[in-house]
Amino acid sequence: MRVSGINKSFPGVKALDNIDFAVRKGTVHALCGENGAGKSTLMKIINGLYKPDSGQIFIDEKPVEIKNPIQAQSYGIAMIAQELNYVPEMSIEENLFLGRLPVNKLGKIDWKKVRKETVKFLEQEKLPYDPEQKLKTLTVSDIQMLEIIKAISNNADIVIMDEPTSAITNREVEVLFEKIAELKSRGVSIIYISHKMEEVFRIADDITVLRDGTVVETHPASDIDLDTVIALMVGRKMENVYPKEEVPVGDPILEIKDLESRGVFKDINFYAKKGEIVGFAGLMGAGRTETMRAIFGLDPYDGGEIKVHGKPVHIKKVRDSINNKVVMLSEDRRRYGIVPIRSVMENASISSLDKFIYGGRSHPREEKKLVGEYFDKMNVKTPSLETAIQALSGGNQQKVLLAKWMLRDPDVLILDEPTRGIDVGAKFEIYRLMTELVKEGKTVIMVSSELPELIGMCDRIYVMNKGMITGCLNRDEFSQETIMRFATGTEKAEV
Amino acid sequence: MSKGKFKNSKFVEKYSIFIVLLAMFILCAVMNENFLSVNNLTNVARQLSVGTIIAYGEMLLVIAGLIDLSVGSVLALSGVLSIACYQSTGSLVLALVLAVVIGVLCNLVNAVLVTHFDVPAFIATLAMQTMARGAALLYTKGQNLLQLKDFTIFGQGSVGPIPMPIIFMVVITIITWYIMNHTRYGRSLYAIGGNEGAAIASGINVKKNKYITYIINGVFAGIAGVLFMSRVNAGLPNGAVGYEMEGLTATIVGGTSFSGGVGTTMGTLAGAFIIGFLNNIMNLTGVDSYVQQIVKGAIIAFAVVLDIRSKNKKTRKVILVADDTKKEEAK
């Protein structure tokens, strides 16, 4: 498949500018670029959701016109969207055949055929589910696998995958990659979109970098390295992906002793010193987020002690934690971070209303000034302070939320998956901010599932497994292999 | 895209409801010569006072992602008991205080059900609707209370040329506006309705704020009860049926989002007046009452569609502008 000279404009902005792009049969072609670079627009044109202003799509060198996704399917194009399209209350079989249920001559649905094919697929993919099970009872990663099955079951020649690994565990990523290899061997072409550069370099045969609606360069993956791709994406050379700086370390600020929440985590002992970046590694469900939520007062804990600045504190609710200058940025930005419809300014000042509303009235000018200052410091890009936060990119939303906590001048910042779902440029800025913070004498605790960033940014890393801390590594001991051994429970150290 | 044009349309979006109100005002004035008379406008304001006060309570609740379906019944109960209190004590102040206390008590029950037992606000307040109405009928044995004497001062009296209900409405408008713009509670409310999880994770005491919201709603319901009964010069235990819908309609027409997190005091006031003008002009021009119902429904749907459309446009435009700035910076 090949596209040539694709142009697409939206009112006020040129989304795609003369795009040429080709996928070779039986290869994986990775598409890289920051958010807003035009990847999704291009994919939507190929999938028939948007109509290009000009340009041509060729399949097997034959010019085709794709008007809608159903037509795209008939040309053998299948797309697995980043936001999964499924109906939680429907069964597996209904979801698999959603919108294309087979019918007999009278228009009656042929449920027998549906069942037979579903069972066949489930067996083929070794998924231990009942076809009648509702989708809401499945894990996100299994749903993702089903989506992939659904795409392949259409006998697609070209499969578009948009951030397929954003919600699945490492083990499942391996399963997905096996699947991709199998598809390749069957001659299927895959267009792979991901922010995770390690993945891209593992599986891609070709890499195309998009920036601001134009193709910057296309290379075979073997001819190009990670730093070059990132530099192409952001349009400037980045000296170092992880801007780690040595900072003098002071006294312990946060100390946790024997913290326990029955059935969730136990025997949690750790400390974080002034000027340190402390990492928390582990597999999904290891209890890292739960531990941090308890420390922050979002969930109750049953036993143990939390000390801030050496003094024991009792955290019953979030306010207690904030008053002790311990704050947390949640992993789930949509649920526990942003208030989507409210302005960026309100989102930033919501935890510091006492600073702007006092003496019986509000002081919007002071609010604007202070929030504006922090936005400048955090390099938040927003059209205005009144813009609804949902209109911003993920990276900018994250920076607004960081600014929210910076307004409280915290001593300890717990960042849970701070770079999830944001583009490379914004990631770099978050790293840079973390460095700034510890230089100012604050303490950062970073929970992350991406080992490279933990290794790149942290001074020490605690590893958790099944609700317990299984290891603590100093910077000179960091390696992905060691961390994984602790994380999977094959090795356990006294902490 | 020209900056000027963008600013213009932003102005239109932000004030769309007031533009509708103004257009309606002008249209009414052209349609009937009596409309603009001071007497008539005073009438409209007086007719609206009870509904508007209720609408403010509903607005606070809807912004916080809650609702009150019991307000009509609670209004009747507090109004009836207030009259009984006045008739037995002769004290207007005591009567007003009792109405407020009854309103608050009913809403405390609402708040307990909603925050502590996680009963959906819709169901909890529906239950209260039946209970409060039952209590009002039980107390009065279903009969209207008569001979209110000086109790009518709240609804029929006036200070100088300004009728009392309008004074109540203006004062409560100012209080509501103040709460929404100059208190931490008001600001927190938007976050609670916009995303409760985020509000909790930001250190907001969501439960406490929900309690406060129902209590304020109760105070307003109590006052509205006194005004209502006093205006009609009777204690009607089966009065104000369905008033919650009037309040909700004004709120929603005024731009409050049913999904929570959005709404303004002035918008609600405008919403109330749009409906008030509509009723008034149709009565002035003698529109058939069945036709009135159709027109009213259509206008409500139209106002909400207009509002939703302008809001959708807002988020979309902003995204593109964000891309623009990004591009400019890249260059």
Next chain:
Amino acid sequence: MKKKVISVLLCAAMVATMAIGCSKSDSGSSDDKKDSGDKKDSYKVAYIARAQSDSFAAWLANELKAEFENYDDMTLEVFDGEANDEKENTMIENAISSGFDGIIIQANNGEAQLPYIQQVVDAGIPCITTNPRVECEGTGSIDADPYEQAKVNCDLAIDQIPENAKVVVLLGPAGNFHSTERRNAWEKEFFEKRPDVEILAEDIANWNKDEAMALMEDWVQAYGDIDAVVSMNDNMAAGAIEVVKDNDKFKDMLAYGVDGTAEACLLIKEGKMTSTGLQSAIDLAKMNAEAIHSVLTGEKKITDINDNVPAPLITSDNVDEYIQMYKDNGQIKE
């Protein structure tokens, strides 16, 4: 606190009624087997009210309860149809199966209740329909005639209302039997005979005082002069009067209602209202009790019961006696 006490009481009341209802149904069925048609010491009568929240229906229920106190050999139980056909029909079915000796039904909607009233007849239980009458073979009926109630006003108005007068008309809920009948009377007995009279505006105020007030306020603005208010009930007439009561311009405005409520009597006494046709719950209750008693004791056949309560006209001339009536039952305080 008071609120809580009330809610607790309400709950208790609910539980109690349910318990009573259950035990009733048990004893009722055994009663059926023992004596069919024989004379008994005590007769159980069910009254199924249209709605306890409607002030007239509530008044009628209260009066019926009071009236039955005067009989040693009859007891009354009141059920609330909640202004809902579905509920009312269920109440009728329950009353049949609970073994009542007689059933008085105040229909919410005659057509909707008809098949259930037929069931009562089929079950051999004496049945009286009241306020409104439902035409059904084998039942008796006691009613107030809505046409008559309005007509007595028309007869007065035909001479009172000045030539070329401008009037406004207030109606009850759309499709309501009483509202429609009363409006018919005004049409036939007044408007057809007085073509000079102009109807400025006519609108539905749903029997409600507050809705009538809002309408009247707007009409005063739109039309300036209004010579008379023709209302299908007293509540709405009172609402219209409330608007103009302190306005000298409307000092001579005439106002007609129906029902003869306490409020209307007070307004007539004050000279604000002209007249109303009484629909007396007291009379209705008295006649219903007498009728069912005579049937149960075998004095009369159920099909012979077919009566209307009188619809006396209340004006300033005779209002005092009705005010006394309301003082006696506590609705008007001294």
